[in-house]
Amino acid sequence: xxxxxxxxxxxxxxxxxxxxxxxxxxxxxxxxxxxxxxxxxxxxxxxxxxxxxxxxxxxxxxxxxxxxxxxxxxxxxxxxxxxxxxxxxxxxxxxxxxxxxxxxxxxxxxxxxxxxxxx
Numbered sequence: 001x002x003x004x005x006x007x008x009x010x011x012x013x014x015x016x017x018x019x020x021x022x023x024x025x026x027x028x029x030x031x032x033x034x035x036x037x038x039x040x041x042x043x044x045x046x047x048x049x050x051x052x053x054x055x056x057x058x059x060x061x062x063x064x065x066x067x068x069x070x071x072x073x074x075x076x077x078x079x080x081x082x083x084x085x086x087x088x089x090x091x092x093x094x095x096x097x098x099x100x101x102x103x104x105x106x107x108x109x110x111x112x113x114x115x116x117x118x119x
Contacts, residue, residue: 014057014059014099014100017100018045018095018100018103018104019033019046021100025104027107027108030050031046032049033047042078044056045057052083052084053084053085053086053087053110053111054085055086055089055107056086057089058089058091059091060090076088085110087110089103089106
């Protein structure tokens with residue numbers, strides 16, 4: 001199965017690049033992507049259900065606006081109240097290779113993954 005078939009049809013290029021990098025480093029086990037979580041209608045970009053961890057890639061053109069920041073904060077609060085750990089990673093599109101490396105480092109740290117664990 002192709003990675004595009006596993007993802008919601010409306011994903012950013014950055015989400016696809018991060019998904020490919022997560023796949024390459026074997027971090028997609030137990031992960032779902034673009035699956036709605038019923039709260040305040042949120043669709044996390046990446047979600048590890050068993051670990052109760054959610055990652056959002058927040059493109060700065062959209063997520064730096066006051067209304068969106070407020071909505072993102074409310075969603076975080078609702079998720080955290082239900083026992084989820086939430087990581088929001090702001091980035092400036094397009095995601096560069098250096099940016100992807102930073103995103104992956106943040107996700108690995110968030111998931112408590114050592115480099116030795118994924119080789």
